[in-house]
Amino acid sequence: VQLQASGGGLVQAGGSLRLSCAASGRTFSSYATAWFRQAPGKEREFVTAISWNGGSTYYADSVKGRFTISRDNAKNTVYLQMNSLKLEDTAVYYCAADKYLRGTYDNARVYEYWGQGTLVTVSS
Numbered sequence: 001v002q003l004q005a006s007g008g009g010l011v012q013a014g015g016s017l018r019l020s021c022a023a024s025g026r027t028f029s030s031y032a033t034a035w036f037r038q039a040p041g042k043e044r045e046f047v048t049a050i051s052w053n054g055g056s057t058y059y060a061d062s063v064k065g066r067f068t069i070s071r072d073n074a075k076n077t078v079y080l081q082m083n084s085l086k087l088e089d090t091a092v093y094y095c096a097a098d099k100y101l102r103g104t105y106d107n108a109r110v111y112e113y114w115g116q117g118t119l120v121t122v123s124s
Contacts, residue, residue, distance in 0.1 A: 008118030021095030
């Protein structure tokens with residue numbers, strides 16, 4: 001599976017952006033998918049994840065109520081709708097996928113496939 005993240009950009013605080021993670025491969029619908037982010041000088045952190053069929057979603061406390069993850073398996077794409085963006089949301093956002101998830105959704109080490117990252121910059 002190859003992942004391509006897109007949709008990042010510059011947005012003012014309080015604004016919105018939608019990120020996309022497009023996957024190659026016909027079996028993407030079998031993969032749990034997550035978004036992680038890494039701000040300058042900080043470690044990569046979990047943002048949100050979605051189960052293979054979209055039936056379960058998980059969010060970091062810092063984004064609950066503001067971000068929404070969804071997927072369209074017919075299009076092999078996972079989306080991250082980000083609303084009410086804050087300065088501290090500035091980071092490179094990475095999508096990740098794994099078929100077997102031998103661990104919890106928020107553990108970056110359990111994801112085998114990663115996209116290249118897309119930069120989100122929130123300005124004041």
